Amino acid sequence: METLEKNICQSCGMPMLQLADFGWNGDGSINTEYCQYCYKNGAFTDGDITLEEKISKNIAMAQKMGMSRASATDLAVTTLPNLKRWGKKKEQRKSGSRIKK
Numbered sequence: 001m002e003t004l005e006k007n008i009c010q011s012c013g014m015p016m017l018q019l020a021d022f023g024w025n026g027d028g029s030i031n032t033e034y035c036q037y038c039y040k041n042g043a044f045t046d047g048d049i050t051l052e053e054k055i056s057k058n059i060a061m062a063q064k065m066g067m068s069r070a071s072a073t074d075l076a077v078t079t080l081p082n083l084k085r086w087g088k089k090k091e092q093r094k095s096g097s098r099i100k101k
């Protein structure tokens with residue numbers, strides 16, 4: 001049995017509930033890891049984007065969908081860095097290690 005319930009896009013965190021939500025590979029097959037907005041025809045639609053840019057893009061999009069800026073920010077900064085697309089860069093920022101005066 002397959003469940004689509006827990007599929008979220010590994011680039012933007014969007015829940016993918018139906019086949020139409022998924023991205024697709026170059027050969028037309030469904031890519032189950034990324035959504036249609038992030039991944040089309042075997043490539044990211046925003047290939048050069050950084051995690052930070054993606055986060056602000058996501059916040060803007062969530063706000064358009066009616067979310068408050070605070071919740072949108074909270075959601076994006078907690079979700080996106082844990083996704084597969086961004087996970088390979090392990091930038092761990094320790095608090096207190098970046099004190100500049």
Ligand SMILES: [Zn+2]
Binds near residue numbers: 011013034036
């Ligand atoms: Zn996505």
